[in-house]
Amino acid sequence: MNTITAILVAFLGWQSQPSAETIMKKVDENMTSKNQVAESKMIIKGKRGSRTITSKSWSVGDKKAMTEYLSPAREAGTKMLKLENELYIYNPSTDRTIMLSGHMLRQSVMGSDLSYEDMMEDRKLMDIYNAKVVGEETIGDRKVYVIEMEAKVEDVAYAKRKAWIDVERFVPLKEELFAKSGQLLKKTTMSDVENIDGRWFPKTVLYKDMLKDGEGTTFSLTTVKFDQDIPEYIFTKAALKK
Amino acid sequence: MLRFRLAIKNLLSAGTRTWLSASILALACLIMVMYMGVLQGWNTQAKTDAINWQFGQGEIRSPKYDPYDPFTIDDGHAVIPAGAEGEAVPILVRQASIYPQGRLQNITLQGLPKHQNLLSIPTGKFTTEKEGVIPVVIGKRMAKTANLKVGDMTTLRWRDKGGTFDAAQVLVADIFRTNVPEADMGILWLDIDKLYEMTGLRGEASYLVLSNAGYHKNVPSWNYISKETLLEPLEAMVAAESIGAYVIFFILTGLAALAIFDTQVLSIFRRQKEIGTFIALGMTRKQVVRMFTIEGTSLSFFGVILAAIVGIPFGVWLKSTGVSLGKPTEAMNINMAQTIYPVFGTSLILGTVIIIVGISALVSYLPARKIAHMEPTLALKGKIQ
Numbered sequence: 209m210n211t212i213t214a215i216l217v218a219f220l221g222w223q224s225q226p227s228a229e230t231i232m233k234k235v236d237e238n239m240t241s242k243n244q245v246a247e248s249k250m251i252i253k254g255k256r257g258s259r260t261i262t263s264k265s266w267s268v269g270d271k272k273a274m275t276e277y278l279s280p281a282r283e284a285g286t287k288m289l290k291l292e293n294e295l296y297i298y299n300p301s302t303d304r305t306i307m308l309s310g311h312m313l314r315q316s317v318m319g320s321d322l323s324y325e326d327m328m329e330d331r332k333l334m335d336i337y338n339a340k341v342v343g344e345e346t347i348g349d350r351k352v353y354v355i356e357m358e359a360k361v362e363d364v365a366y367a368k369r370k371a372w373i374d375v376e377r378f379v380p381l382k383e384e385l386f387a388k389s390g391q392l393l394k395k396t397t398m399s400d401v402e403n404i405d406g407r408w409f410p411k412t413v414l415y416k417d418m419l420k421d422g423e424g425t426t427f428s429l430t431t432v433k434f435d436q437d438i439p440e441y442i443f444t445k446a447a448l449k450k
Numbered sequence: 451m452l453r454f455r456l457a458i459k460n461l462l463s464a465g466t467r468t469w470l471s472a473s474i475l476a477l478a479c480l481i482m483v484m485y486m487g488v489l490q491g492w493n494t495q496a497k498t499d500a501i502n503w504q505f506g507q508g509e510i511r512s513p514k515y516d517p518y519d520p521f522t523i524d525d526g527h528a529v530i531p532a533g534a535e536g537e538a539v540p541i542l543v544r545q546a547s548i549y550p551q552g553r554l555q556n557i558t559l560q561g562l563p564k565h566q567n568l569l570s571i572p573t574g575k576f577t578t579e580k581e582g583v584i585p586v587v588i589g590k591r592m593a594k595t596a597n598l599k600v601g602d603m604t605t606l607r608w609r610d611k612g613g614t615f616d617a618a619q620v621l622v623a624d625i626f627r628t629n630v631p632e633a634d635m636g637i638l639w640l641d642i643d644k645l646y647e648m649t650g651l652r653g654e655a656s657y658l659v660l661s662n663a664g665y666h667k668n669v670p671s672w673n674y675i676s677k678e679t680l681l682e683p684l685e686a687m688v689a690a691e692s693i694g695a696y697v698i699f700f701i702l703t704g705l706a707a708l709a710i711f712d713t714q715v716l717s718i719f720r721r722q723k724e725i726g727t728f729i730a731l732g733m734t735r736k737q738v739v740r741m742f743t744i745e746g747t748s749l750s751f752f753g754v755i756l757a758a759i760v761g762i763p764f765g766v767w768l769k770s771t772g773v774s775l776g777k778p779t780e781a782m783n784i785n786m787a788q789t790i791y792p793v794f795g796t797s798l799i800l801g802t803v804i805i806i807v808g809i810s811a812l813v814s815y816l817p818a819r820k821i822a823h824m825e826p827t828l829a830l831k832g833k834i835q
Contacts, residue, residue: 309521316554362612387617388610419605419617421552 228339298448320425457745475753478702487792537665540655546608561645575624589634726829746814
């Protein structure tokens with residue numbers, strides 16, 4: 209009798225836990241919007257102190273994005289345009305636009321823990337990874353699903369990912385990115401989760417390149433608006449010089 | 451012979467004036483030969499080093515690979531053509547990052563066979579007893595920028611052929627010294643078989659360094675770059691440096707030429723009676739012009755002899771000890787040894803002597819032409835014409 213009860217409890221438990229696909233779909237619904245306009249603050253902590261860079265960005269899905277740096281004065285006016293798999297940088301002091309490719313994409317963005325190539329991945333996670341829920345944990349006071357993802361296609365940046373997803377809000381609270389060898393390469397920690405226009409959204413993300421020294425880079429959204437009317441010319445190379 | 455003897459006698463009797471002009475000519479000659487000798491020595495050293503460390507007998511590059519365009523590195527590789535073994539050394543180029551002391555540094559991974567002996571890269575040092583660690587060799591400049599020593603380990607991050615990140619520890623198995631910055635700066639050299647394992651690009655190469663230049667004819671689809679073409683930038687660099695030597699040489703030679711010209715004008719003016727006497731004794735005007743020209747030109751012979759007296763022992767000494775340029779040459783990132791051994795070629799020495807003698811002859815002849823228009827009777831009286 210005890211065995212039957214145990215099997216039943218385990219079966220009901222398994223039934224109550226959504227599949228990784230369902231969880232990731234819900235995360236996508238929560239995190240992605242038709243478009244997004246945001247103002248943000250990037251705090252880069254290095255050995256010699258920290259720097260704060262503010263910027264405004266416009267994005268449509270994962271394919272198109274434009275970022276304009278607002279401060280400090282040295283970076284103000286620098287713009288970055290992502291169009292599918294192309295990335296352009298405009299520098300106002302030289303009045304030149306350059307396309308980043310190859311090794312240049314491996315450079316860090318403004319000295320942060322983010323590299324340009326981190327910004328280029330725009331495919332849905334479920335299209336490129338096989339995911340499975342490996343357990344439940346608690347981060348702070350939030351219960352989370354732990355999801356492990358293994359690449360199912362060859363042309364993917366990280367062979368393995370591990371994500372911690374809020375059970376109620378379906379927002380990632382932590383993510384770890386691994387190399388093929390299993391070495392942990394990057395870690396992101398999300399916080400300040402707020403309900404914005406009916407969706408839960410983390411307003412602060414701490415990026416940490418695990419191979420580099422330092423405390424990482426904090427990326428905080430100061431304002432964010434979803435589903436706005438963004439003129440199409442914003443995502444053109446001509447807009448970089450305006 | 452008489453004219454020559456007379457010319458020498460006249461020159462010697464002029465004393466300090468002669469030796470000053472000859473000294474400037476000697477200085478011009480010496481500076482030209484020494485400067486060009488050092489440049490020639492640099493050219494020879496740079497070419498030898500470039501061949502030994504980088505170019506071999508030429509290169510064939512896979513169709514999409516261009517070493518001067520980093521955008522091509524990702525796709526710039528192809529299957530090594532058949533029959534390449536023994537004729538060429540394959541090199542596979544990939545981009546990667548290292549993290550020495552926790553700092554991100556972008557580098558280029560270059561894989562080549564462990565048992566090659568065409569290039570001077572110490573490929574025999576691609577060994578380690580540590581499990582799971584990749585042995586690499588790096589140049590001195592790379593070691594300095596990354597602050598790495600032999601035996602140090604650092605994390606290497608790269609992408610495989612599909613673009614997936616991978617990471618492992620690399621061990622600095624050896625640090626080599628080369629005068630060729632292109633074989634050193636930002637490069638981690640490792641066994642090509644290991645790089646195949648890391649990237650999944652087995653049997654592929656970005657370019658082949660040829661040991662037999664003729665092999666390129668078997669692979670028309672790969673881009674052949676001859677050794678001469680590869681060495682052209684070096685030649686151009688040395689040629690650009692030579693301009694400075696020519697400028698100094700022509701300034702000094704010009705000063706000496708001016709002195710000879712002035713001396714000739716003064717001689718002809720002061721020695722009108724002598725000229726008239728020569729003509730009265732039966733010499734033609736042409737013969738007298740020739741005598742004065744020989745006299746002026748002889749100054750250059752004096753200059754060359756002076757240059758030889760000082761230059762030969764100095765040149766022999768310089769050839770054996772070399773010209774030390776000190777450590778800054780490494781920081782300049784050009785193919786230049788710390789010590790350059792000058793090369794004094796026959797053409798260089800003969801060419802310099804011919805230029806000096808030629809210019810001296812010209813500036814001696816120009817004022818001497820005046821003699822042809824002299825009236826011998828007036829000249830005998832020493833009347834100014």
